[in-house]
Amino acid sequence: MKGWLAYLRWRAMRVLGRSGLVALLLLLPSALISAWLPRLESHTRELQAAVETSSALLLARPNIRRVSNGERAAGFAAGFPTPSQSAEDIDAIFTMARRHRLNLLKGEYQLKAEPRSPFVTYTATFPVSADYATLKLFTIDVLTTLPHVALDELRMTRNAAGDTMLDATVRFTMIYRST
Numbered sequence: 001m002k003g004w005l006a007y008l009r010w011r012a013m014r015v016l017g018r019s020g021l022v023a024l025l026l027l028l029p030s031a032l033i034s035a036w037l038p039r040l041e042s043h044t045r046e047l048q049a050a051v052e053t054s055s056a057l058l059l060a061r062p063n064i065r066r067v068s069n070g071e072r073a074a075g076f077a078a079g080f081p082t083p084s085q086s087a088e089d090i091d092a093i094f095t096m097a098r099r100h101r102l103n104l105l106k107g108e109y110q111l112k113a114e115p116r117s118p119f120v121t122y123t124a125t126f127p128v129s130a131d132y133a134t135l136k137l138f139t140i141d142v143l144t145t146l147p148h149v150a151l152d153e154l155r156m157t158r159n160a161a162g163d164t165m166l167d168a169t170v171r172f173t174m175i176y177r178s179t
Contacts, residue, residue, distance in 0.1 A: 077118035080148050080177040083111075086122045089149070089174050093124065093142055100138040102130055113178060120178050123152065125171040131164050132156070139170065148175050 012021055059066065090109075097104045108125040128135065139151055153171035 073118060077177045080119065080175055082179050083120050083122065083176040084179075086174060086176065089122075089146055090124060092146060093172065096138060096141045096145065097126075097128075100130075100134050100141065102128055102134065102138055104128065118178055120176045122174045122176065123171060124174070125153075125169060128168045128170055129165055130168065132166060135166065135168055135170070142172060146174070149173065150175065 012024075016024065094104055104126045106127065108123075110123045111120065112123065113120045128138075130138075135154070135156070139154060142149060143151060150173045151171070152173050153169060155169040156166045157168075158166055
């Protein structure tokens with residue numbers, strides 16, 4: 001068998017040369033791909049027909065209908081509270097701060113409504129002095145208690161390398177649906 005393959009290779013090199021043999025080796029995969037392509041296209045058409053049939057059956061059911069993107073966005077926005085809840089949320093943040101023995105002595109508040117947006121944001125920024133563990137527990141408490149609140153910024157600085165107390169700025173953004 002080895003002798004026959006060696007003879008075949010020698011004969012191909014003699015007749016075709018190196019470049020001819022390389023060209024033949026490159027043409028072989030392309031011939032296989034072109035032979036396989038019609039079968040692949042046929043399989044793709046079968047899958048498309050099955051998907052169209054399944055979606056037609058689903059849409060034929062009386063309780064299933066297509067939902068437009070606008071309806072999806074309105075449904076998503078309906079899951080958020082209204083801006084009238086902002087005072088309760090700020091009160092909840094202050095309650096959690098007291099629970100963690102943090103003093104929120106001052107805060108900066110900003111209400112922002114983008115045109116044509118279904119949302120209104122209310123940003124509250126607080127300067128805080130505490131150790132790292134207390135800051136971490138406070139922010140976790142706020143984020144888990146109020147699911148419509150995002151932590152925008154937590155900037156911490158330390159006066160000296162050995163200090164355990166941090167001067168921090170915590171910024172929360174409360175997201176509400178526009179009314």
